[in-house]
Amino acid sequence: MTTSSEHAGSAALSICEALLLAMNDRGLLPEHEILGILRDAASTHENAVGTELETLRHHAVADLINAIIAGGNSVRRP
Template sequence: MAAISICEAPSLSLNDQKLLLERQVARVLRAAAAAHENTPGTELETMNYLAVADSISAIMVIGNAFRRL
């Protein structure tokens, strides 16, 4: 789950500052999700990687929840 913080927070912040376009942030998040989906490991590790990929995908669908507060 640390990968989510590492890729999501800076990407969203750079978008907020108008340094990255939303499509660029989406590209970063898609690449992060794909990396987790394709990471080899034990059955337990694979389940964890897929959970992270699902979380990243959900972030892409939901967007930055803090913008709506």
């Protein structure tokens, strides 16, 4: 991945996390739905097919999403 792509990916992740937090804070989406969205996204990458390199990249994305779920970064927990 190029540096430009890395920056774009980091920006997209930050924006998505901020949107999920805002939706939860405003009561638009409850925590269980936000976690469902993240689990669906991780599952999509876990089950993706392609070349060995593509599969490794998809699994790395799934690992990152699962780490976000485990860390509670996308929902504000008391």
